[in-house]
Amino acid sequence: MRVLMTTDPIGGVWTFSRELAAELLAHGCAVALVSLGRIPTGGQLDWVEAQVARWGARFRFAASDAPLEWMQNNQDACKDAEPMLRRIAQEFHADLLLSSQFCFGALKGDLPRIVVAHSDVLSWAAACRNHPLPASPWLDRYRHLVAEGLRRADAVVAPTRWMLDALAAHFPLPAETRVIPNGRTLPPFRGGAARRRQAVTAGRLWDEGKNLALLHTVSSPMPILVAGETEHEGARAEHLCGSAISLGPLEEEELLALFRQSSLYICTSQYEPFGLAPLEAALCGCAVLTNDISSLREVWRNDALFFHDAQSLSALLAELNNDENLLAHARARSHARALQLTATRMAGGYLDLMQGILQPVLVEHYVA
Secondary structure, eight states: OEEEEEEOSSSHHHHHHHHHHHHHHHTTOEEEEEEOSSOOOHHHHHHHHHHHHHHGGGEEEEEOOOOOTTSTTGGGTTTTTHHHHHHHHHHHTOSEEEESSGGGGGOSSSOOEEEEOSOOHHHHHHHHOSSOOOOOHHHHHHHHHHHHHHHHOSEEEESSHHHHHHHHTTSOOOSOEEEOOOOOOOOOOOOOSOOOSOEEEESOTTOGGGOGGGGGGOOOSSOEEEESOOEETTEEOOSOSTTSEEEEOOOHHHHHHHHHHOSEEEEOOSOOSSOHHHHHHHHTTOEEEEEOOHHHHHHHTTSSEEESSHHHHHHHHHHHHHOHHHHHHHHHHHHHHHHHSOHHHHHHHHHHHHHHHHHHHHHHHHHO
């Protein structure tokens, strides 16, 4: 199977795409990965070079700063990248498109198309704001791009049932939908610094969905470290972390090292369709403390500790700081749950879906 994938290098979509591409390659597929939105970082390009060295012609990569649907200049979304995608699909002899952008569900041609719904602006606004987004040409374009991509897609995948239902509340979906939880595999860890009694959180700090303002009123007996970008397209995180220590953006290895040195991961999000950072932290041995929202209940079941506000988070931090056995138990439960959410399991779900979509196409081809 030859799969054309789209991704972006801005957040967890890149990690998802990298994990899935690596698994598909290991299962014998060929993958052409196209990154959009902005130029990848040096660390991301290092991963690309490693895949080229390992897989040769079975892996191809291209990058463009063509805008994404949710960006302010979305009048150029889709149309800027579509010629490149169609050219690569033809040159690569792609059997199927797996897109992490909604609009490419409407890519011209007869290539079967799967859209992965990592998040969307309308469900984000419903979770984060008490009023609808104001009408604007940008929002009209976004609605149109998403609706057309979903209407013409062969299937839509979301990482949680919550995300799939939230998307369906705003847009009609195709008949074929799947919930396939995200998965993560971490490289082997060989020793390192001793684990400290400290909490960490990470993500796009400029995104109000991350709800980092909650930390401003949290009382913690242990240090709270915050890693992530503070600005994007005019959105800025300013004085949101209170007494927490802001570390700025970290490369992946730096972030994983921080997780391995920490005891707790705090997920303050009020909008989090899945959340890869808590998963990574749990794989590194952190107990997961998370805001009590439906999507994170779905992901973590009873294997994280849930809070409702700054007061209940403060109480949890104090309790865990004072009870070493309780902290150890919380860490073990989060780690055990994280070990179930593997990249291999995720890839199995996608392979099953892709083979099901391609089977009628292959039958028609051979009959003809």
